[in-house]
Amino acid sequence: MNHFLRFKWFYLTLGFWCLLSTFSGWALIYSPFHLNPKPLSEFAVQVNGMTARNRLRFLSGSVRDSLDSITDDWKNEGWVCSTGSLNLAPILLNAPADFTDSLSSLAQLRIFKRKGELRLLGLLAVPAEGKTFLWTVEINQATALSFKPTEIVFPLVPPTEAVNVFWVKSARAEFLSWSMPGRKASTKYFENHCASQGFIERLLSHQTGEDLFLIQKGSTKLTAIAQNDKNNYAVFLTH
16 A cells, blocks of 8 residues: 555556546456456557556456456465555546445456556446456556656656656557646646647636646647646647
8 A cells, every 4th residue: 555655646647547548448458267358459558668568358247246356366476456445446537435335336446566567457347238347457667657757758748847757658649647846826837838838728627626628739739637736737649
């Protein structure tokens, strides 16, 4: 759990990307043989310059039964669950506290580690078919170390003082996130930062603590989220 707290922003970034990929139909999985999984897709993405192996499969059975079985199998292989009993899915979806238990029967997201490797486990119920999506990410633990802003090759470059910089790249899309130390007026800061690099931004929606932007420079269009209460920023690019 201490490891998760230390690299919480990285895990949430990686988890969000995988959750997004699953809903889009391109995610990843590792599966125990006795569950007889049905392969759906397999691909690789770059996370902070390192390759993450991805697989997506179908399982017969419920999310909770699949979670228990997979956790036991992986434990026998030497994998330790860094997140303990914590399910990251409600956190990523910002679910109300009274909905957490119900959501956990439909979606699970856990982080495992073994020596220098990380494995992310995701389970998503498909109630209409009585099946469960299973996906995993396998990547080197060094990926959790933040990139330097100057090492990023992305249309919108993070500020030089940015921290927790994480960059995910696939054939179809890219995702960049960073945090700013200290207290700043996030929305105004983000608008100025975009303008300094020639982008024009348009506010799409405003909620308490969070703004959604469309930013554009020429033919390049990006979607961005500014978490005003936490000084976190996430930018999406679709190829």
